[in-house]
Amino acid sequence: MTDFGFTLSRSATVDLDRVDRSRYERLVALAPDARICMNCGSCGATCTAAPFSGMSLRKVLLGLQRGQDVRPLLDSCMLCGKCTMVCPRGINTRRLILSLSKVYD
Amino acid sequence: MIYEGKQKIWQDYQKEIPDDHWYFVRSCIRQNFFPGSEHMFTEITQKVLGRDMYENPYHTTCGGIAYHCDTLPQETAMTIVARQFALMTEAGYENYVASCITSFGNYVEILETWHEFPELEARIRELLWTSCKREFRKPKYLAHTSDLIYHWRNEIAEKAKVRLVDCHTGAPLRMAEHIGCHYAKMFPSKGVGGAEYPYVLAGMIESWGGQVVDYPERRHCCGYGFRQYHMQANRGYCVSNTHKKFESMEPYGIQAILTNCPGCAYFMDRWQYVIAEQTGKTYGPDGFGIPVLTYEELAGLVLGYNPWDLGLQLHQVAVEPLLDTLGVPYDPDAKYLGLNKEDLLRPELPKNLKCF
Numbered sequence: 001m002t003d004f005g006f007t008l009s010r011s012a013t014v015d016l017d018r019v020d021r022s023r024y025e026r027l028v029a030l031a032p033d034a035r036i037c038m039n040c041g042s043c044g045a046t047c048t049a050a051p052f053s054g055m056s057l058r059k060v061l062l063g064l065q066r067g068q069d070v071r072p073l074l075d076s077c078m079l080c081g082k083c084t085m086v087c088p089r090g091i092n093t094r095r096l097i098l099s100l101s102k103v104y105d
Numbered sequence: 106m107i108y109e110g111k112q113k114i115w116q117d118y119q120k121e122i123p124d125d126h127w128y129f130v131r132s133c134i135r136q137n138f139f140p141g142s143e144h145m146f147t148e149i150t151q152k153v154l155g156r157d158m159y160e161n162p163y164h165t166t167c168g169g170i171a172y173h174c175d176t177l178p179q180e181t182a183m184t185i186v187a188r189q190f191a192l193m194t195e196a197g198y199e200n201y202v203a204s205c206i207t208s209f210g211n212y213v214e215i216l217e218t219w220h221e222f223p224e225l226e227a228r229i230r231e232l233l234w235t236s237c238k239r240e241f242r243k244p245k246y247l248a249h250t251s252d253l254i255y256h257w258r259n260e261i262a263e264k265a266k267v268r269l270v271d272c273h274t275g276a277p278l279r280m281a282e283h284i285g286c287h288y289a290k291m292f293p294s295k296g297v298g299g300a301e302y303p304y305v306l307a308g309m310i311e312s313w314g315g316q317v318v319d320y321p322e323r324r325h326c327c328g329y330g331f332r333q334y335h336m337q338a339n340r341g342y343c344v345s346n347t348h349k350k351f352e353s354m355e356p357y358g359i360q361a362i363l364t365n366c367p368g369c370a371y372f373m374d375r376w377q378y379v380i381a382e383q384t385g386k387t388y389g390p391d392g393f394g395i396p397v398l399t400y401e402e403l404a405g406l407v408l409g410y411n412p413w414d415l416g417l418q419l420h421q422v423a424v425e426p427l428l429d430t431l432g433v434p435y436d437p438d439a440k441y442l443g444l445n446k447e448d449l450l451r452p453e454l455p456k457n458l459k460c461f
Binding site: 001 | 352382383
């Protein structure tokens, strides 16, 4: 490859026709609640770990839908359950996180 | 749908373009990038269409390239522009046509600024008088050269010797059009079709027999962006934008690209070589790229000019497959012969992008 002193940057575009959504589909099979999330972000706003790790359940679900690896985010969850208390759709978010760990088994 | 209502709305997107008596100013970079284009503009307008297109050899850059690179303040660019207008005034013209999209955007921006801040215009008049002892009138009509070719597109079509049609299948040539950001994105009312429905290049393609192909990133910037390219550390961002456009147009089988901006034509042409060297990927058939033409080059091809007189040998992407598709005759041995058969020497060929 010729060295020009610069290279192509990776595009931030998400092509939904090409990404691998199999992990998201497995999560939905284990915890159908994942489908009713409306991405309001209340979970991220109340997350105890968020200020230190960037953790947000919304980010986790969007990442899975876009075929991204969300394990680093999951590692910082302490299962405190604050997100469950504020979720306007009544999602059992703690169960969602535990189901996610099975998806990555 | 109420047809009259649509017609009325479309009228708001039209631009008044006088038919004759223009004062022409060149681009500072086009003559290096695509030297046949500006020559072909004067050739077509003066000799083929018989219009009055006056050019003063003492005109200069408009300062737009340095202004957009943040290397000179706007007052300096304004004084340069004021001198250009003074030359037009001295020549007795009031219709001003610029060959460069950034020049066009620069002129529009300055005229609008003077309209909003008349005290600034008065100060620039003082600066011009102090430095050059010149005075000026503002142009009555301001246009880009692609506006004029668009205005005369049907007249060119009547004189056409070549149509934009695949001579083997009879199908219209599938073309993408790319309009420079400084044409109508800054001041939409100053361009044909505005920023939402720019029709200046699409109109030419349709009049000359081609088919305009839409694709998702059609209105995305070519990537040049001035500081993105001129600072070497930012060039990855520049080429990534171009890459995004080509990835987006890839599934649509585009045979040629038409542009009206010096930077767009240059970077969409040259970056195909860089992308091919970095990724091994080419976007045309059989390892070739997609030819990128200026509107004067396309008009010249349509009017039957020799491709090598149009400067098509100075493109990075080989144009021969396009010429074969259109049935345009050319002499491969004369590709690198200049005026009076002077040998221009052959360039080194790229590894991944197929060229002749």
